Amino acid sequence: MSSYQAPISDMTFNLFDVWQLDQYWQTNAQLQDLIEGDTAKAILEEAAKICEQQIAPFAGEADQRGAQLTNGVVSLPAHYHTAYQSLVEGGWTGLSGDPEYGGMGMPKALSMMVDEMLCSADIAFSLYPGLTAGACVALLQHADDATKQTYLPKLYSGEWSGTMCLTESHAGSDLGIMRTMAKPNDDGSYAINGSKIFITAGEHELTANIIHLVLAKLPDAPAGSRGISLFLVPKYLLNETSEPGERNAVTVGSIEHKMGINGSATCVLNFDDAKGYLIGEPHRGLSCMFTMMNYERLSMGSQGLGAAERAYQNALAYAKERLQGRTTSQDPNKADAIIGHPDVQRMLLNIKAMNEAGRTFATWVAALLDKSKYDNCTISGQRANLLTPITKAFMTDQGLDACVTAQQIFGGHGYIKEWGMEQLVRDVRIAQIYEGTNGIQAADFMLRKVAADEGTVLLSLLDDITDELATRPLIEAAPLTNAITDLRQLTAQLLTKDNTTLAGAACDYLALVSYVLYGYMWYKNLLALDDSKHSRNFIAAKTHTASWYFKRILPRAAGIKAILSNDAASLYTLAPEHF
Template sequence: MSQYQAPVDDISFNLFDVWQLDQYWQQQPQLQELIEADTAKAILEEAAKICEQQLAPYSQIADAVGAQLADGKVSLPEHYYTAYQSLSEGGWTGLSGDAEFGGMGMPKSLSMMVDEMLCSADIAFSLYPGLTAGACVTLLQHADEQMKACYLPKLYSGEWSGTMCLTEAHAGSDLGIMRTTAKPDTDGSYLISGSKIFITAGEHDLTSNIIHLVLAKLPDAPAGSRGISLFLVPKFIVTENCDLAERNAVNVGSIEHKMGINGSATCVLNFDGARGYLIGEPHRGLACMFTMMNYERLSMGSQGLGAAERAYQNALAYAKDRLQGRTGKTDPNKADAILGHADVRRMLLNIKAMNEAGRTFATWVANLLDRAKYDGCAQSAQRANLLTPITKAFMTDRGLDACITAQQVFGGHGYVKEWGMEQLVRDVRIAQIYEGTNGIQAADFMLRKVASDQAAVLLALLNDIQLELKAHPTSISVVVEKRITQLIDVSHSLLAQEQNVLSMNACDYLDAVGYVLYAYMWQRNLMALNPAKHSADFVAAKTQTAMWYTQKVLPKVDGLFSSLQSDGSAMFALTEDQF
């Protein structure tokens, strides 16, 4: 059976030693009365209890039971109800919500760590509060004051939940060709008609109401994506007093039978003249919805890291317990734990090195968002925007890699359901697909985040990192600086190419940037180590893992740099019939 223990110590190390966020929080008027290190640790420890005790032990049951549709109603695994109630009562569903509307007002850098724990415990369950949090961000930024005052308190409290409804059967990434319509009604509302697919948490009975954020087109809409508007469509109509009234004309058509995340109700929703309310300006819906999508893309990174962390913990425990073969270091007549074998150590170290760098990276990006919010720092906002597709794509790609590698540690047992490893592989696989496939993330990064400004934001960031490396030398800083210089050179070379070449190289380029920035994350880890504060084992483990990363993982960029500068004309030389 798969086990999980929340890595609260390493999370705290990243928050308070690597990035020293407790000091930053105390400098912000909005935060200094809300949170300091002890409060944050208490929040993390309480969240860990829910994840460790109410979710993780039952994730395999949730996978087996799944979401069930009968008579137009969706039921969920039984323990989801008590776990969700615990989350709601503890304020976790509104952890980073605006305090004006009943949220706890905590920084993103803290809530993202809680997201990781929830994803380790059960990715499918995490989607219910996760989608709600994203919907809240959209409403907070784009809804009018009356709508915010009515809906946000209920969403933050967990009494209601939220979804986002974009995809249609014929319109996935190309939302401009969607067919869902919004017809103005005499009372100022709109009648929404159409069908949406792949709607996460689209129907369930965890909450008394579900608030759907729906993209649709008005009768006078311009063609393409510029003609899309965003509407709030509740499952139950909400009165002027914010009470529930009659059922709206939105119903579940079916639920998808998926490879993984079976506890998540992934629905086809049919809107048959459902009453909806415009959010923001007409024809500006896609920009509003991207507020939620960008939030969810960061959550995808948490899914990749969360699954990888649980996979590592179980593979490590198995490697210590499983006796097989002889390493020559103990009694030659007895089998040794497989942790003594070099190949098993290689696999585990690869996962450990990526996971711990990934946690530092996630904390960094979340804090950039906090600085953009609390300080109004334009540079932090630009850098968070730059790093969002890396958070989504690189962290989820590496998350799947980690789960497959951990499964390999188990040998044949990893392929058997009772150990839980194959479920982690199945569950995390979706993170590379939804909220914009990783190929789309790479294209976005290459074309919109880098090429559009001739890499100005990226190069400024890399220059700042180089200055930091010189000012704070560690055992790996020279290696990291060398790789950054190589990355800068490759970036200049790529930017001289035409768009087709940039698109062709987008995935490799995103990976190259990801590996180099993870090396910087290890630099930050080493800078934060303090023998007077941290145990000798902790210091040694961090130091040796950093060395492993720079010596055995980081050289992957050599192949990526070579590929990025190689001729790829064969791609364009093939005709369609030759594929």
């Protein structure tokens, strides 16, 4: 019974009013002939039709059926094939791909919104084109010209799909201890041997070939993560016409039985002298793979936001229809809609405020990536790099929180499968785990993004925000200035600490920075409101939600600052046997 309608009005508001990206596109030589405002809106509307009509209505059915393995063959829900072909026929699988190899060349700020819609419709389904897009990014940046000419057109077209194969049963985040080996063959290829687990879209029949990007070690590899290389291992080896021919020695050991995303074929893959081809330099595979992983981490933010948006829409509809208790009626035999209850309004406002700030934040990060790419802007690239762990960690934390809160609004019905809320909770939970757990993201943010440069990129960003607040002040956003001041003070204190202390503070610190930056997102929303362009209801909704954020959500930052200002010695002095 869960439904979905793409939030096109808020998406276009972020693109054209908050960040004015249509103006940027038309001033950029690489984009001005590819995209403008009307085209972008048409793309969003067409993507919405596929998501609303072909994917979202069947997400529950896909969850119940799941991906199934029979005699080495993985079968998927039938409608996945129809929906995937719609993506292929519309060019959606190559939306942000390089036009030189058949992609559409659309900016990341636009494709990220399509990602959000796909995730709202069905996270499990979104993973099939999503992993392919990430594989394309890695190949585009690290493969040689011949490999790119051979593989990228087929991947962009959706005829073939891609995976990334990192994890082993004993080697998750610690990839340096992996055992998969790659031995040179006489023809320049490599024989890959080993097993990988948790391989998303590892085996299926949606596409004519699957291109696995596999981390493995060469015989002369140095120890640890510095000895990892990246290999391209196709499901079917290519014949003399570069079409799929003989089956490669890659087999499915099993499909994982998971908490959620059941429609995603999460496989154990066995490589038994599978033929593979080196991508990039020997022993530099981890940096190549991180190109793909960083792309996927941004997609995790879309998963959190996508699930939260669908949860909000359904909770809001339920709250308007469900009659329970009395808020205005004096008739003891007549109940009112639960949306009149203050606690229900509180829960809905919390979700709405975080969702809309999250969409503005995601658009901002994507725009920074676009400016880094198309303008070769160093500052934009540094800031996108800084904000990537927040996109992955904070947006997925908020995604789960929103889904659980929306489930609470349904009461007992939220716990019943037919309403679809429990599936959203189960599906979105993985986003906090894969592509590097959120604890790892926080450590990366604290140690590698902030401490490593003594806060230079972060503090520079805060300088620019402070200048903007001073130049274009808004009374409603006054608490943001104080929050930034507090953040600066705490950052200076933390940067005097050792790495062990910083690691213990990392999760709280990432949350603190995120709440402050979400405050900046609401400031940008308020600045963009225009009586001549936006309806009275739209402006009222934005204004009231912003007020709620500044008065009732942003103060969480002060609480986190208080936590981080206290002595945390007990964290490091408690012996394992005392837990």
